[in-house]
Amino acid sequence: MQENISSKELILKKIRKALLEKRDNPYPNLEDTALYKNNEEILEIQFAEQLSAVSGNFIFCENGMDFIENILELAEKYNWRKIYCWEPELQALLSNYEFPFYKTDKDFEMAEVGITLCEALIARNGSVMVSNHGAAGRRLSIYPHHHLVIARTGQLVPDLKEAFALIKKKYSNQLPSMISTITGPSRTADIEKTLVLGAHGPKELFVFLVDDFS
Template sequence: MPDNAARTAILARIRGALAQPVPLPERPDFAAPVHPPLPAEDLAVVFAANFQRSGGEFYYCESPAHLAAHLASFWAKQPALAPPYVWEPELQQLLADAKVPFRAGEDDFRQNADLGLTSCEALVARTGSVLVSAATAGGRRLSIYPDQHLVVARPGQVVAEIGDALQLMQDKYGAGLPSMISLTTGPSRTADIEKTLVLGAHGPRRLALFLLDDNLVLGA
C-alpha cells in the first residue's frame, strides 16, 4: 500500500490532468466532399481512364462506320462468338445503320447468350462505373446474364460522382424508379476462394463500352 504522501501526490496529478483536458479535434464538415472535385470539362476522359483501370475495354466512336470497325476489332479476338442480343429499338437501328449483325429476338437466349448489348442510364467518372437499370428494353437480364456485356453510351451521360448518377435517376423517374438499378464497375470478379481471382463469378466476365460522339445523329 502506498503511504499517504504518495497517495496524495498521485491524486494531485490526477486532479491536475482533469483540470486541463485534452482539446477535442475540430468537428468534421460532413457536408464537404470526400474527394477533390473533378474537372468538369474532362469528365469523359476521367471516366475512360477509371473504366479501363477497373478492367473494362473502352472504344470511342465518331460514326456508325467507326462503331462497326470497333465491334469488328472486338469480335476478331473471339471469332467463335455469335452476334449480340440487342432488344432496344434505338440500338437495333444504330447497328442496322452500321451494318453490324445482331439478334433482336430471344430465341435460345439462355443457351446462346454469349453477348448482350445495351444502353445505360449514366457513366460515373469517379469510379469508372456504368449505371444500368431495368427501365430499358434490355430489362434485368441483358446486362447480367450474358457472358460478355457491351454498352453503348454518349459523353453527355457522364457524371462526376455516384450521388450525381442517383440524383439523375431520381429526377428522371421520380416516384417510379426502376425495379433494378445496378452500378457495374469492371467485369464481374471475386477472389473469395484461396485469394484466386475468378472472372465472371456472378455476372459478365468481360465488359466493353462504346462511347458515341454526342453529335452523331441516329439514322443520319
C-alpha cells in the first residue's frame, strides 16, 4: 500500500533534496559584471541632470568671485538674512569679499541658510556625500531651510564606489563616524500621498561646483 504524502511533506522533501545536490552557480561572473551601463556623458552634465531631477539646484562657478556673485544673487532673490557658515576655508572666502554671515551658532533657531563643504558629488544619482568630520558637523546640512553645498571639481565622481575611494584616501583608517548621502531636498509623501519638500530638513538644496577657489 502506497504511503500517503501530504503536499507540505512533498515540498519539504524536494527542498531537502535540492539543498543536498551540488548546483552550479548560474552567474559565475556576477561580481565582475558592471552594475550600470557605461555612460559617456560628461560628469558635470550627468550630475546636473540627476540633481535637477530630484528638485535640487546646480550652479557651476569658475572661481571664488563667480561663487560670490551667484550667492549674492540668491541672497537677494530669497531675502536671506540669517546665513551660517562654520567651515574656516569658506569663512575666509566669504570674509574676503565682505559677504555677511554668522560664524557661531548665535540665534541658530532662526537660521535660514547653512553653507557647508562635502566629501564628494556622485554623478550617477545627483547625490552629495557628507560626513560629520567638518566644522559644520551635521546641523548646518539639516536644520536651515536652505542648504548650500560647496564642492571642488575634483570631488565629482561617477558613483558611490569612487566616492568611498575618495573618503578612504582622505581619512585612511580614521573614517568619520557618520557618512551619508543627500539626494535633493528633504521630502515626504506620507500625507495623502502628496509630495512635500522640506518635511524633515532643508526644502531647497543648492550645489555649487567651483572649478578654482582662487
